[in-house]
Amino acid sequence: MSQTVVEINNLVKRYKELIALDNFSLKIEEGEVFGLLGPNGSGKTTTINCLLSLLSYDKGEVKVFGEAMKPDRLDLKARIGVVSQNVAVFNELTVYENVDFFCGLYIKDKKLKKQYVNEALEFVDIMDFKNFYPKKLSGGLLRRLNIACGIAHKPELIIFDEPTVAVDPQSRNRILEGIAELNKNGATIIYTSHYMEEVEQLCNRVLIMDKGKMIACGTSDELRRMIKNSESVVVNIKRLDESVIEDIKKLNHVYDVRYMNDILTIKCSGGKHNITHVVEYFAERQLNYDRIYSELPTLNDVFLEITGKELRDKE
Amino acid sequence: MFFHIFISRLKINIRNKDAILWSLVFSLALGTLFYFAFNSIYKNAKSTTIKVAVVENDATSGYMDLSSSLSDLKYEDGSKILDIKKVDYDAAIELLNKDEDDKDRVSGIIDLRDIEDVKLEVKETGTAQSVLASVVSVYRQYISIIVETIKKDPSNISNVISEFENEAASLVESKSLSGDNKDPYVTYFYSLITMMSVMACMAGVIVPESCQANQSDVGARVDVSSVGRMTYELAGLLSAAIIQVSITIIGLFYYTKILKVNFGGDENLVFLTAVLSTILGISLGFFVGHIGRLSQKARENILMIFVVAGGFLSGLMVANMKILVEMKAPIVNRINPSAVITDAFYALNMYGVSDRYYHAVAYIVGLSIIFITGGLIMSRRKSYASL
Amino acid sequence: MQVFKSFFKIVRSYKSGIILYAAITMLMAILVSSQYDKSETTAYSNIKLSVLVRDYDNSELSKKVVDYLKSQHDVHFDDYEDDMIKDLIFGEYYTAYIEIPKGFMDSHLSDNKKNISILYDSNKAYGNFVALELGSFVDGVARFENAGFTLSEAVKNTNNAIDTDKFVVADNDDEGNTNSKEYSLFLFLPYAIMSIVLWCLLPAVLRFNGKDIKDRTMVSRLSPLKRNVCLFLGSTVVSMIVYLGVIVVTGVFIGSSFFSGKCLLSALNLLIFTFVTGTLLIFIASFPSEGVLKSRDVLVNIIGLSFSFLGGIFVPLEMLGDSIKSVGRFLPTYWYAVALRRIEDGGELDTVFQCFGMELIFGVFCLALGLAISRVTIYLSKS
Structure with missing residues (x-):
């Protein structure tokens, strides 16, 4: 039976007039990859910092490994690893020395520490750079170093706070693969991000938050089922008549139609073969189009429908 | 774990070449300048x-x-x-x-x-x-x-x-001022060593920075680790002390052996006093590093003002300033660490190992203990209102 | 204009540090000037020294001795502990400490004399001079009394014998130096200006010279020359604001005598020096910024203290060795101090302006070198 690794109940955190966390709760089971998703300023990092007892909070309860988390619970901290949003390494130490230093804060045995450090460097694939100083590393390599420093001591619970910000695609993939592997090796992962694609790819369960509140929580499928939209049919078509739009609105399971910049988006709720119906309609009316495809709703859609805004600022 | 942290912090401090270099330049350049400026004044006035x-x-x-x-x-x-x-x-x-x-x-x-x-x-x-x-x-x-x-x-x-x-003896009896080195310009060297020692506070103030989450990213990482805060900070203090004491000793060695400045009194005690003063400087920085919610820059600004003002009041720029303060507000000379340190050197010169010297050293050691203890008490693990 | 405006915004973010540092250094300047409110020797007489006297005897003779000392020197009667007295003599605050014991007058002609003691540094001529002088008076009075004269006759005869007006023939124009409070204050101000300007403005200028920001502005339409000119103008304007603040505080402290010719000329001297400090700032900031920024505190102290010592700001120029003075001549602080001395002594205006010129030459040199180094670093980074 899996243990509850993290339990947060009714957490409230205020910064003067601003409520950063508003009766926020979550539960994370052992072995999960738990995603914390939300736009900038939603309270993800605040949640993490309260969980780690770095930030004080006004009300609520935080438990880790079944015990109340406090700043001086060094025994609990020994089982946690953190990969922070900002790269937190010493510029005066080499790659190897940095990982060695932070691992040494947890592991006393020299031989074991050395083994862990080498494994961590291999794991993030920066062994070739072990004698480099952080200033000489690219952004992606720095992020990998940051990860190595956080996981070298093989913690049971690992928290990744937006680890792929400003990282090249190759490094990003490498990081995501690495996280999956860590989970496979038994670690419970908390992954915060505002990149829904990463969360969807990686996480078993996702909690979407905004303005310090939980918006929705569940698996990706569960979240998608929460909203009306089950499928979007997208058609690239030029010079579409208004009457066509009206006709399409009348098709089965269609609840919303938008036409902008030569792209027709048809939102369907429920039903099967919705794309076939649309294709048949265009064939009937002998309308030419460039492209037609169907896509499942994203977490952004979930967020949009619930809150009325985008998960991420338009790029 | 203490040793592990100590070695790593030592590496970090040693590799901070700019800080070490400028500190050495400060002591060697100013010492040389003082030597050439003041060396001949007393000799020429003398006899x-x-x-x-x-x-x-x-x-x-x-x-x-x-x-x-x-x-x-x-x-x-x-x-x-x-x-x-x-x-x-x-x-x-x-x-x-x-x-x-x-x-x-x-x-x-x-x-x-x-x-x-x-x-x-x-x-x-x-x-x-x-x-x-x-x-x-x-x-x-x-x-x-x-x-x-x-x-x-x-x-x-x-x-x-x-x-x-049958000339009777004069009615005026001359008494010569005692002291190993009566050159009043040697006080500039006392003030210089004092300033170097107190400036070590800049090394002390960065020790808490690397283990407090509200001060730096690395601080956050260390704060969430399972290392004891006291262990971490004491290891950091020790590594900073070794570097700073070495710089002070190099400076003092240059003054006494190369420039052959006579500080007066037992030279071993002069070195010891300088070492203790440097530790006081570091502990001062360590203490200030824990106070309040100031930014690191604000702390460093406060310390530098303290160093300059304290040095001024103890006679670094105008040699008579310490005496003027003694006459107008003697309490300032009792609590200004720079004044107490220069007084320790002066007492060694004029009175040897005396009560005055012991009082000064006791103050230096006592204040160091207070600062370190205070810093450690303030640094116990806590959550922050904001980061 | 963009660089110029942004520079001010950055400086504003450091304003609390600037204000605090400026307040401390101005307080130091005022403290320094407060100990120089007495003038020193004027035309020929023996040199007037500060001596500390304690008269435990309080007799007619001891009062005569004290009167004699008062006629020759600046006598103080402050009550200090023995250690403090030694400190004051060591620090040359007093030249000697003279103690007249109880029973001095009663015993001075007997075999069991109670002597007046004088404590001084016997290695120095000053102390020996006071001892010699005092001895000649006291022993002279005793000799006259032993020769049968009354006390008052003995004192009168002794004074006549040793009155320098009667036997010293002086052929000098030397009126000696006077150090007014205003002079002492203005003498310290270059250190205050340098400290404030360098300590507070260096981070702002270095921000613009940081690699990333510099690269970004270099790829813009703004030419390197224009950028550097804007930075220089920005530094100059802020330096002038600092100068105004310093001058206002100085004026308030000095009072109405601030508007005298000497003070106004001294203020002009300081203005030129402030401008030169701005150019020095540009020169320092032209070096790689990271190392300079990290070591700002130590660097500012090295420059401030060494310029001030070499330039005769803390220690009078007359007391410095020739080798030091020959180095000091290359620094603006030296010419500032020389100009200030000439202003204080009522020297010719053209000699004062010569010193201003020397300060400005230093400033031009710093500016040119700073701009050249900046240009070279841009060129090297591009290649």
Whole structure:
């Protein structure tokens, strides 16, 4: 039976007039990859910092490994690893020395520490750079170093706070693969991000938050089922008549139609073969189009429908 | 774990080459500057023999053997106060009017041609001229006693002359100021070492930065780790202390062995005092590093102002400032660490290992303990209101 | 204009540090000037020294001794502990400490004399001079008394014998130096200006010279020359604001005598020096910024203290060795101090302006070198 690794109940955190966390709760089971998703300023990092007892909070309860988390619970901290949003390494130490230093804060045995450090460097694939100083590393390599420093001591619970910000695609993939592997090796992962694609790819369960509140929580499928939209049919078509739009609105399971910049988006709720119906309609009316495809709703859609805004600022 | 953190922090400190380099430049450059600026002042003021021309005529030559008793006057170290040149008047005027850097130039002319009215001729005001005036006035006194006695009671003249011959001891007893090195400009070196020691606070203030989540990213990482806070900070303090003490010792070694500045007193104790002072500086920075919610920059600004103002009040820029403070507000000298440290060096010089020295050292050590303890108490693990 | 405006915004973010540092250094300047409110020697007389006297005897003779000392020197009667007295003599605050014991007058002609003690540094002419002088008076009085004269006759005769007006022939124009409060204050101000300007403005200028920001502005339409000119103008304007603040505080402290010719000329001297400090800032900031920024505190102290010592700001120029003076001549602080001395002594205006010129030459040199180094670093980074 899996243990509850993290339990947060009714957490409230205020910064003067601003409520950063508003009766926020979550539960994370052992072995999960738990995603914390939300736009900038939603309270993800605040949640993490309260969980780690770095930030004080006004009300609520935080438990880790079944015990109340406090700043001086060094025994609990020994089982946690953190990969922070900002790269937190010493510029005066080499790659190897940095990982060695932070691992040494947890592991006393020299031989074991050395083994862990080498494994961590291999794991993030920066062994070739072990004698480099952080200033000489690219952004992606720095992020990998940051990860190595956080996981070298093989913690049971690992928290990744937006680890792929400003990282090249190759490094990003490498990081995501690495996280999956860590989970496979038994670690419970908390992954915060505002990149829904990463969360969807990686996480078993996702909690979407905004303005310090939980918006929705569940698996990706569960979240998608929460909203009306089950499928979007997208058609690239030029010079579409208004009457066509009206006709399409009348098709089965269609609840919303938008036409902008030569792209027709048809939102369907429920039903099967919705794309076939649309294709048949265009064939009937002998309308030419460039492209037609169907896509499942994203977490952004979930967020949009619930809150009325985008998960991420338009790029 | 202590050793592991200590070694890593030592590496970090050593590799911070700019800080070490500039600290060394500060101590070596300013020390050299002070040496060349002040080295000769006291030596030149000390035991300066004053060149004087003495003019006699046949009638007065040998009378009361004035000129040889003039040349017998000596300083404490045995060197002569006056360097007599017996010449005629015209030659004496020539010597008086020579250029300042001419080694034959005299500071004055003692004119003994009219024994009842011994005169002194000078060209300027100064210490040398004043000393000559004092010397001449003594001899004018003797003459005046004889003249006035003859006027008042000529029968008493033989008593007066026998009094001169059996000269009683002076009513003024001279006491020399004690001290190993009486050069007042050595206080600039005390102030320099003091400033170097107190400036070590900049190394102390960054120790908490690397283990407090609200001060740096690395601080956050260390804060969530399972290392004991006291272990981490003490290891950091020790590594900072080793670097800073080494810099202080290098500076002091340069002053005492290369520039051969005499600090006065037992040299080993001078080094020990400097080491303890450096530890005080680091502990001060350590303490300030824990106070309040100030940014790191604000803490460093406060410390630097403290270093400069404390150094000023202890006499770094204007040597008499410490004395002025002692007269107007002595409590400041008791609590200003810079003033106490300079006083420790001064006490070693003037009094040796004395109560005054012990008091100063006790203050230095006690304050260091208070700062370190206070810092450790304030650094116990806590959650922050904001990061 | 963009660089110029942004520079001010960055400086504003450091304003609390600037204000605090400026307040401390101005307080230091005022403290320094407060100890120089007495003038020193004027025309020929023996040099006047500060001596500390304690009269435990309080007799007619001891009062005569004290009167004699007062006629020759600056006598103080402050009550200090023995250690403090030694400190004051060591620090040359007093030249000597003279103690007249109880029973001095009663015993001075007997065999069991109670002597007046005088404590001084016997290695120095000053101390020996005071001892010699005092001895000549006291022993002279005793000799006259032994010769049968009354006390008042003995004192009168002794004074006549040792009165320098009667036997010293002086042929000098030397009126000696006077150091007014205003002079002492203005002498310290270059250190205050340098400290404030360098300590507070260096981070702002270095921000613009940081690699990333510099690269970004270099790829813009703004030419390197224009950028550097803007930075220089910005530094100059802020330096002038600092100068105004310093001058206002100085004026308030000095009072109405601030508007005298000497003070106004001294203020002009300081203005020129402030401008030169701005150019020095540009020169320092032209070096790689990271190392300079990290070591700002130590660097500012090294420059401030060494310029001030070499230039005769803290220690009078007359007391410094020739080798030091020959180095000091290359620094603006030296010419500032020389100009200030000439202003204080009422020297010719053209000699004062010569010193201003020397300060400005230093400033031009710093500016040219700073701009050249900046140009070279841009060129090297591009290649």
